[in-house]
Amino acid sequence: MSMAVRSGRFVCGSRGALLLLLLILAGSLMILHRVVQSPLLNQYEILQDHLERQQSRNTRSTRTILLWSSFFGDPRWKLSWDTLGPQELRDELGCPVYQCEITNQHDFLPAVELYDAVVFHAAEMFPLLRPVPSQRSRHQAYVFATMESPGETKHRLDDELGFYNLTMTYRLDSDVVWPYGQLLDIETDAVVAPSERPHWRKPPAAFNDSAVWDLWAGKTKTAAWFVSHCETLSKREVLADRLQEFFAIDIYGKCGKLSCARGDPRCEEMLDTDYLFYLAFENSLCDDYVTEKLFDALRRNVIPVVFGGADYSRILPPHSYIDASRFQSVEDLAQHLNFVGGDQEEYVSYFWWRSHYRLASTSPFCDLCARLHAPGFSHKTQSYGDIQSWWFNSCRLESRIRL
Ligand SMILES: *[C@@H]1O[C@H](CO)[C@@H](O)[C@H](O)[C@H]1NC(C)=O
Ligand SMILES: *[C@@H]1O[C@H](CO)[C@@H](O)[C@H](O)[C@H]1NC(C)=O
Numbered sequence: 001m002s003m004a005v006r007s008g009r010f011v012c013g014s015r016g017a018l019l020l021l022l023l024i025l026a027g028s029l030m031i032l033h034r035v036v037q038s039p040l041l042n043q044y045e046i047l048q049d050h051l052e053r054q055q056s057r058n059t060r061s062t063r064t065i066l067l068w069s070s071f072f073g074d075p076r077w078k079l080s081w082d083t084l085g086p087q088e089l090r091d092e093l094g095c096p097v098y099q100c101e102i103t104n105q106h107d108f109l110p111a112v113e114l115y116d117a118v119v120f121h122a123a124e125m126f127p128l129l130r131p132v133p134s135q136r137s138r139h140q141a142y143v144f145a146t147m148e149s150p151g152e153t154k155h156r157l158d159d160e161l162g163f164y165n166l167t168m169t170y171r172l173d174s175d176v177v178w179p180y181g182q183l184l185d186i187e188t189d190a191v192v193a194p195s196e197r198p199h200w201r202k203p204p205a206a207f208n209d210s211a212v213w214d215l216w217a218g219k220t221k222t223a224a225w226f227v228s229h230c231e232t233l234s235k236r237e238v239l240a241d242r243l244q245e246f247f248a249i250d251i252y253g254k255c256g257k258l259s260c261a262r263g264d265p266r267c268e269e270m271l272d273t274d275y276l277f278y279l280a281f282e283n284s285l286c287d288d289y290v291t292e293k294l295f296d297a298l299r300r301n302v303i304p305v306v307f308g309g310a311d312y313s314r315i316l317p318p319h320s321y322i323d324a325s326r327f328q329s330v331e332d333l334a335q336h337l338n339f340v341g342g343d344q345e346e347y348v349s350y351f352w353w354r355s356h357y358r359l360a361s362t363s364p365f366c367d368l369c370a371r372l373h374a375p376g377f378s379h380k381t382q383s384y385g386d387i388q389s390w391w392f393n394s395c396r397l398e399s400r401i402r403l
Helices: 002-036 039-060 084-089 208-218 236-241 264-272 292-298 330-342 344-349 364-373 387-392
Strands: 063-067 101-104 117-121 141-147 168-170 182-185 191-193 221-226 249-252 277-281 304-309 357-360
Touching: 002 039, 063 364, 084 364, 101 364, 117 364, 141 304, 141 364, 168 364, 208 344, 208 364, 221 264, 221 330, 236 249, 236 277, 236 330, 264 277, 277 292, 277 330, 292 304, 330 344
Parallel strands: 063 101, 063 117, 117 141, 141 168, 221 249, 221 277, 277 304
Antiparallel strands: 182 191, 182 357
């Protein structure tokens, strides 16, 4: 009995030693592993590992964008399908970064927290039935999207502080810029404007264009204006009234005596044949805010007279338009228009830019997709604490020209 106990103890002792040895061995292995894996010895390999993982993640995974609300009644936001995949983004929209899905189908993914971005149309109220998503993940971006000016924002933005992560508007300091039109350099095909500091070519000392030269003689009317909002924050109606002291303005639409059916090609053709100037007056004076009417006018053989809050040199080539805000008084502006309209060579020189630039438009969803893929997007968070100030501070009530 006592022998058995002793030998039992002996067995215990030798097992204990073995265990201890194993522990020491395991410990040393761990320390060795630590040393080998230490950033001091191995930073390059750690970095390489990370980048390889990151790269395969970036190229493989698509980001999914949910259009939460509709765009003026259009759930597709003028896209051609309810859901677009990478192939449509690449082939139809021409996006350089196209690994995204865009959908208006709320059940496209099994849970609303799974979308990488959720887009809200800020020019309309939140949908009545489902105003905002019931769940929110801190990895997703809520997008404040609108092409309208702050005066047309149908939201109580002071209730939405800290709500949005990205802005998608015509403003050039938006996260995703959504302009009404763009100018591309014909030679390089690069987008030149709108941008905060475009590099324009210099207008040549002399320029002629036989089409415009020939049209000039038939242009017997000074200015046309198409307008349907008659009382505006910018007081453009006052500017038009004052200009009428110097020459007649043909006002088409609700605010004038003339009418031209929407979509009738004659309405645009007469800008080529009858009119010297086209008034592109904006309804509010806000940074970067110009609307499609300006870009429509650029497609015709007519000089746009612009009035708005934008620095137009960020949007249009020099010597392609006449900016009312550059004049001290309405009289000075009227005199300048008379000079340009009355001098055939001077008039034609405003069309020089067409030999170098062309009009185009790209989808803002391309930029949104690229933004969601940008390195750093997934580990940097941002939100607009006071979206109301960001949005409203870009407008003013006083124009530079004395009215
Ligand atoms: C411009 O071109 C037209 C038509 O080709 C020509 O008749 C006219 O003399 C030219 N004007 C100038 C200033 O060269
Ligand atoms: C978006 O904003 C919310 C609220 O401020 C924040 O919790 C979230 O992390 C932000 N997400 C991103 C992707 O920036």
